[in-house]
Each structure stands twice: as structure tokens, then as C-alpha cells.
Amino acid sequence: MQAIRIGHGYDVHAFSPGRQLILGGVDLPCDQGLLGHSDADVLLHAAMDAILGALALGDIGAHFPDTDPMYKGADSRALLRAVREMMKERGYKLGNLDCTVIAQAPKLAPYIEQMRRNLAGDLQTELENISVKATTEEHLGFTGRREGIAAHSVCLLLPIETPPSPDRVGGPGL
Numbered sequence: 001m002q003a004i005r006i007g008h009g010y011d012v013h014a015f016s017p018g019r020q021l022i023l024g025g026v027d028l029p030c031d032q033g034l035l036g037h038s039d040a041d042v043l044l045h046a047a048m049d050a051i052l053g054a055l056a057l058g059d060i061g062a063h064f065p066d067t068d069p070m071y072k073g074a075d076s077r078a079l080l081r082a083v084r085e086m087m088k089e090r091g092y093k094l095g096n097l098d099c100t101v102i103a104q105a106p107k108l109a110p111y112i113e114q115m116r117r118n119l120a121g122d123l124q125t126e127l128e129n130i131s132v133k134a135t136t137e138e139h140l141g142f143t144g145r146r147e148g149i150a151a152h153s154v155c156l157l158l159p160i161e162t163p164p165s166p167d168r169v170g171g172p173g174l
């Protein structure tokens with residue numbers, strides 16, 4: 001029987017004019033977006049790093065290098081689904097995921113439920129297993145000055161249960 005595993009992820013992207021702001025797969029109305037090789041969805045990047053961390057598989061940069069033209073402008077939801085497949089192939093499913101986005105602006109509360117739905121769908125889990133929270137940084141530091149957005153994520157992975165083989169049902173001798 002495999003053990004339950006815990007993972008942590010953290011990511012930061014800088015604001016940049018002329019970019020779309022995409023968080024948790026939601027295209028947000030904002031005067032600027034985040035800079036990145038991909039769509040720079042910092043929330044999904046932290047979530048993926050948590051899952052990869054739980055599996056001791058390194059980080060997203062190792063799997064989807066930012067030097068590879070294949071990932072230029074990549075949809076981070078597609079990368080998340082690829083990470084989900086890595087998790088399944090190793091015999092795990094998501095237990096729960098808890099994410100915090102650190103953004104002075106824009107206000108994220110109206111979009112949090114859609115972000116949760118996107119994550120739950122891509123990770124093939126129930127909505128109740130996905131938590132997304134937002135906090136400002138009280139105008140302190142790079143996030144507080146609106147220079148960028150950071151995200152943290154922690155997850156638990158559970159072994160996928162395999163049904164007992166028929167010859168073991170009922171115990172020895174039956």
C-alpha cells in the first residue's frame with residue numbers, strides 16, 4: 001500500500017502591460033497581465049508544483065521548460081491536465097488542494113468559484129476538494145506595490161485504491 005503524500009508549490013510572475021491576466025484558468029478584467037513564457041497563470045503553476053512536489057517529480061520548469069517553443073503561450077490548464085496524468089500513472093489521486101493567491105489587485109473574490117471549478121474539472125475531483133483563497137499584502141513588498149502576483153499551494157495525494165483480487169476475498173481458507 002502506497003503512503004499518503006504531501007506537496008507544496010510556490011510561484012511568482014511580474015505584471016506587464018499588454019498581457020492578459022489569467023488566474024486559475026479565468027481571464028480577468030485588468031489593465032495589465034502577468035509576464036511569462038506560458039499564459040503565466042501563477043495560481044495553476046503553484047498548484048502543479050504542489051502535485052509534482054508530492055510525487056518528488058521536480059517542478060514545472062523541469063517538465064515544461066521555458067526554453068521550449070512548444071510551451072510559448074501555453075494554456076496552463078493543459079499543463080495541469082498533463083500533471084494530473086503523471087499523478088494517475090503513479091497510482092495517486094488528489095485528496096485536497098489549498099491555494100492562496102497574493103495580489104493587491106484586482107479583486108478576485110467574484111472569480112474564485114470559477115477558478116475552483118476549473119481546477120476541480122482538470123484534476124478530476126470534487127469541488128469540495130479544491131480551495132482557492134486570495135489575500136492582499138497590505139501594500140507591502142512587491143505584491144503590495146502591484147509589481148507582481150504570488151501564489152502558494154499545498155496538496156495531499158491519496159493512493160488510488162485497487163480492489164482486492166478475488167482469490168483474497170474472504171480471507172484464508174474460504
Ligand SMILES: Nc1ccn([C@@H]2O[C@H](COP(=O)(O)O)[C@@H](O)[C@H]2O)c(=O)n1
Pocket residue numbers: 102103104105106107108109110133134135136137138
Ligand atoms: N486580490 C484580492 C485580495 C483579497 N481579496 C479578498 O479581500 C478580503 C480581504 O483581504 P485581506 O488582504 O485583507 O486579507 C479577503 O476576503 C480576500 O478574499 C480579493 O478578493 N482579491
Ligand SMILES: C[C@@]1(CO)OP(=O)(O)OP(=O)(O)OC[C@H]1O
Pocket residue numbers: 011012035036037038039040041045060061062063064065066067068071072074
Ligand atoms: C510554465 C512555464 C512553461 O514553459 O513557463 P512560465 O510561464 O515562464 O512559468 P514559470 O512559473 O516560470 O514555469 C516555467 C515553465 O514551466
